[in-house]
Amino acid sequence: MIxxxxxxxxxxxIITCFYLGLWQLDRAEDKLAIQxxxxxxxxxxxxxxxxxxxxxxxxxxxxxxGSFIEPYFLLDNIVYKxxxxxxxxxxxxxxxxxxxVNRGWVDNYSRQKYPIINTPKGDIRINGYVKYPMQLLxxxxxxxxxxxxxxxxxxxINQISKILKKEIYPxxxxxxxxxxxxxxxxxxxxENNHLKHYMYAGQWFLFTIIGMFFLIILNRKKNGEN
Numbered sequence: 001m002i003x004x005x006x007x008x009x010x011x012x013x014i015i016t017c018f019y020l021g022l023w024q025l026d027r028a029e030d031k032l033a034i035q036x037x038x039x040x041x042x043x044x045x046x047x048x049x050x051x052x053x054x055x056x057x058x059x060x061x062x063x064x065x066g067s068f069i070e071p072y073f074l075l076d077n078i079v080y081k082x083x084x085x086x087x088x089x090x091x092x093x094x095x096x097x098x099x100x101v102n103r104g105w106v107d108n109y110s111r112q113k114y115p116i117i118n119t120p121k122g123d124i125r126i127n128g129y130v131k132y133p134m135q136l137l138x139x140x141x142x143x144x145x146x147x148x149x150x151x152x153x154x155x156x157i158n159q160i161s162k163i164l165k166k167e168i169y170p171x172x173x174x175x176x177x178x179x180x181x182x183x184x185x186x187x188x189x190x191e192n193n194h195l196k197h198y199m200y201a202g203q204w205f206l207f208t209i210i211g212m213f214f215l216i217i218l219n220r221k222k223n224g225e226n
Contacts, residue, residue, distance in 0.1 A: 006218060014211040021204035028197035035194065046127050049094065055170060056130045062173060063127040066094040068101075068120045068181075073150045073160065075102075080186055084108045088117055088183055089155065089172070091164055092126060098164055100155065100172040101126060104183030114149050120181050128173040133157065 049064040056062065074086035088103040106115045133155035144152045144159050152159075161168045177185040 007215065010211055010215045010218070014208055014215065017204045017207040017211060021201045021208065024197045024201035024204060028194040028201065031194035031197060049099065049169075058130055058132060060130040061127070062130060063125060064092065064094055064099060064173070065123065065125050066092050066099070067123055069093045069098070069164075070119050071148050071150055071163070072117050072119065073100075073144070073152055073155075074106075074114070074117075075155060076151050076153055078105055078186075080105045080184060086115065086151075089152075090117075090119065091160075091166075091168075092124075092173075093166075096166070098161075098166045098168045100157075100160065100168060101128070102131070102172055102174045103181060104175065104185050106183050114151075117149075124181070126173065126175060126179065126181065128175040128179070130171050131174050132171050 044061055046061040046063045049062050052062075069091050072091070073089040075089055076086055078085050078087050085105050085108045088106055090101050090103050092099045092101045106117070108115070144150050144156070144163070150163065155172065157168050157170060175182040175185075177187075
């Protein structure tokens with residue numbers, strides 16, 4: 001009975017390690033795709049958001065004319081130089097449709113006193129690059145605070161659309177670093193980000209092989225005793 005339990009435990013461990021290795025390979029492929037999108041857009045010119053005929057790729061350079069509206073949203077748990085803070089997400093009205101704009105990082109001074117965010121007034125032209133919201137695991141279907149300032153753990157397009165009562169583009173724009181309406185710009189490092197995932201995958205596959213080795217030894221020992 002003990003040997004059956006040991007065998008079952010090893011088999012579960014082997015399968016788990018193998019699938020974790022495959023997951024890390026998928027992560028590496030995702031990072032390679034992101035890096036490819038980034039490199040393909042470096043030399044491209046900015047295009048007007050109104051000229052888009054389909055959803056743009058990540059890092060597509062875009063400019064838009066419109067005006068910032070309230071309320072803004074604070075994307076929580078963004079770390080910069082070992083300090084916790086927020087990304088400021090401001091709605092930008094283009095005709096009757098809203099574009100969510102990431103204006104950069106601000107310090108989280110305290111949970112009792114939120115940062116004061118100024119909303120620029122008047123007609124404005126902004127430029128930046130396209131990002132798609134990262135979908136995180138949500139423990140609740142409602143991850144945005146119910147009153148201003150709106151604090152969120154995840155940019156949920158549908159939830160924000162309900163709050164604003166307006167249609168929203170399915171992507172966001174990260175303002176350029178030299179834009180006067182931006183806060184602190186956190187530089188993205190895309191180069192060779194995929195390599196660590198190949199390393200992690202190799203580690204999980206090594207654990208898989210080690211688990212298989214112990215399984216073989218255990219069963220040989222059992223057969224020898226019989």
